[in-house]
Amino acid sequence: MKEPKTGSVRPRGRPRAFVDKSNQNTIRTLDRAMRVLAGLSRLEEATLSRLADTTGDPAASVYRILVTLQAHGIVELEPSDQTWHVGPGAFQIGSAFLRRTSLIARAQEPMRDLMEATGETANLGIHREGEVLFVSQIETHAPIRAFFPPGTRADLHASGIGKVLLAAMPSDLRTGLLPASLPSYTANTLSETRALAAELARIETHGYAVDDEERNAGMRCIAAPVRNLHGEVVAGLSISGPTSRITSDRVVALAAKVIASAAALSERLGARPATSRVD
Incomplete structure (x- = not known):
């Protein structure tokens, strides 16, 4: 059996060389995607232009984010009126919170x-x-x-x-x-x-x-x-x-x-x- 190491213990869930610098440890594209998803959640349904206006992001950027999220089932597009909705993939991820x-x-x-x-x-x-x-x-x-x-x-x-x-x-x-x-x-x-x-x-x-x-x-x-x-x-x-x-x-x-x-x-x-x- 290995003896426990002495000294400070690195918190699990962080890289070995982790130093807490918030600006360096955030991914801007992911941060923008989460903002878009949160905005869509509040609106419940939205066209591309309305969602872009709500988040303050360029429509082209919002569209790329939505298409990426759509590929994972996080959002869905209703073709009849071209509105975006939160998809079942988001529910599956969110359900982990309820199970916790x-x-x-x-x-x-x-x-x-x-x-x-x-x-x-x-x-x-x-x-x-x-x-x-x-x-x-x-x-x-x-x-x-x-x-x-x-x-x-x-x-x-x-x-x-x-x-x-x-x-x-x-x-x-x-x-x-x-x-x-x-x-x-x-x-x-x-x-x-x-x-x-x-x-x-x-x-x-x-x-x-x-x-x-x-x-x-x-x-x-x-x-x-x-x-x-x-x-x-x-x-x-x-x-x-x-x-x-x-x-x-x-x-x-x-x-x-x-x-x-x-x-x-x-x-x-x-x-x-x-x-x-x-x-």
Whole structure:
């Protein structure tokens, strides 16, 4: 058996002669390709000219990138209207992220139970790069429903899950994540720092958040935190639907069900059972 070497150990996944110089270690063409792919993902579909305008890259460069990505199934071209779309190859690569964590798999049963108990769409979201990243959804059977497919992103301050995640953060981290000027989407958006801080304090006290038409008029969301075995908030679980069904007088009763489902998922992740008060 070989004796372990002493001294510094080179982190695996880096070249032997690696020296961290960001400008030298990025590939500009690949960086541009990732920008194009991200832009297409946000647009969902786009013509070449629109995608070039969105990314700020020359159309000829964008076209070469798209054709290269198309060869690997990362993007697809719809011939009838000459629009580009994200392809199945991107999904296959992205699925590795979902397989990496047991959160998604362990959430399915609690989410389905929550959807059945409330009649509303159940959502699971995590914090990624200053936004909410929706990673799973169980849709309601009702004809009118909220739709946040996996991969959708949302502002932290204007979503139920986002506010739950913010409420669990230290104030200095929270300040660093939020922009100086918070975007306002409806008349109900908490775009003033003081109003948002008061709402986050209420969430900490009561254990749930309400997106009361703050992102989309006519839609309401109720969210609760999901914790891991260390008691850390790692995700948010929510229900969302039209205000005609999630009426103001039902919020407290529905919040109790969301909290219970979030607690059930937390226990599946190793968290200790906790009692919550809803009022």
